[in-house]
Amino acid sequence: MRIRIFLVLIPFCLIFFNCCLGKIGEEETGFDKKRKVMVREQIQERGVEDRRVLEAMEKVPRHEFVPEEYRRFAYEDSPLPIGEGQTISQPYIVALMTECLGLEGEEKVLEVGTGSGYQAAILSELVEEVYTIEILELLAKRAEELLQKLGYRNVKVKCGDGYLGWEEYAPFDGIIVTCAPDHIPEPLIEQLAEGGRMVIPVGEIPFNQFLKLIRKKEGKLTVQNVVPVRFVPMTGEEVEKRKR
Numbered sequence: 381m382r383i384r385i386f387l388v389l390i391p392f393c394l395i396f397f398n399c400c401l402g403k404i405g406e407e408e409t410g411f412d413k414k415r416k417v418m419v420r421e422q423i424q425e426r427g428v429e430d431r432r433v434l435e436a437m438e439k440v441p442r443h444e445f446v447p448e449e450y451r452r453f454a455y456e457d458s459p460l461p462i463g464e465g466q467t468i469s470q471p472y473i474v475a476l477m478t479e480c481l482g483l484e485g486e487e488k489v490l491e492v493g494t495g496s497g498y499q500a501a502i503l504s505e506l507v508e509e510v511y512t513i514e515i516l517e518l519l520a521k522r523a524e525e526l527l528q529k530l531g532y533r534n535v536k537v538k539c540g541d542g543y544l545g546w547e548e549y550a551p552f553d554g555i556i557v558t559c560a561p562d563h564i565p566e567p568l569i570e571q572l573a574e575g576g577r578m579v580i581p582v583g584e585i586p587f588n589q590f591l592k593l594i595r596k597k598e599g600k601l602t603v604q605n606v607v608p609v610r611f612v613p614m615t616g617e618e619v620e621k622r623k624r
Contacts, residue, residue: 411443414455418442422457423475430479436505437475442468444530445498462496464516466612469558473591473609474499480579480593480606481554483507488549490571492542493558493614497523497535503556504532511535511549513542515616541616545571552576560589561614563622564603572596581611 419438428434443454446468450460459467469477478499481489487507491500494514500523503510512535514520520539527535538546542557543565551573557580564582572578576596583589591606613619 411441411455415442418455418457418471419475422472426472426476428472428475428479432483432485432506433475433479433502436478436502437471439505440498440501441530442471442498444526445496445501462519464519466495466516466519468496468498469611474502476607477556477558477579477591478502478506480591481556481577483554487553489554489556490546490549490552490568491556491558492545492568494520494523494537495558497527497532497537499556499558500527500535500537501530501532504535507534507554509534509536509549511538511546511552513538513540513546515539515541541618543567543614543616543618547571554578555580557581557614558611559614560585560609560611561619564592564594565618569594569596569601574599579606581609585610585613 415438419434423437424434443451446454446460446462453460457470457472459470462468483506485507488509489503489507491503491510491512494500494512500510500512514523517539520537524537545567550571552571553573553576555568555572555578560581560583562584564580568578574596578594579591581589581591589609589611591609593604593606595602
């Protein structure tokens with residue numbers, strides 16, 4: 381009798397299991413479609429042209445890098461909270477900053493301000509080595525675990541003061557900073573390789589921050605204002621020292 385009941389239940393279990401898989405597949409397909417629309421309407425139509433950057437933005441699942449309660453907003457044109465008073469940047473700004481680095485594929489890049497790990501994932505698709513520093517231990521640990529889970533093996537995460545860079549692995553062909561100091565940190569300038577580029581928001585919030593593109597050539601820097609932006613401020617002991 382028990383065997384007969386078990387045999388009867390098997391088809392219903394299989395149907396239920398397939399329905400669950402179908403819903404998951406539909407959800408993922410929905411995210412894929414939203415991601416394509418995001419790239420086309422929020423990024424490409426605003427002038428980002430680097431094909432490799434566009435492909436990386438279309439490939440990396442941004443919804444995985446935001447808290448569950450915000451996933452339905454993951455592909456909208458805005459930053460989102462990720463906890464600890466921090467945010468994941470607006471998709472267009474992520475793409476713009478990445479394009480500014482002029483990456484070709486063999487570079488070593490430093491990121492200051494890991495946050496959710498999303499920017500590091502984008503960089504991982506584009507270069508050989510990514511080194512990323514996050515001052516908040518909880519975010520650093522969470523980002524490292526997520527990046528490993530999603531298969532981004534060429535990203536190394538460190539919990540530390542990003543103002544100081546990561547001297548052990550310097551020099552870097554590119555440096556991208558996702559929090560705003562009121563000046564360009566000297567250690568980052570020193571760790572930028574000859575011919576390298578740094579993209580960094582500089583200025584006090586809320587109204588006078590500018591995204592700056594810095595190039596180093598023959599030991600000299602050229603600084604270009606790109607667009608006005610609004611990032612969370614850089615924090616840490618070195619920043620506090622300069623305020624005293």
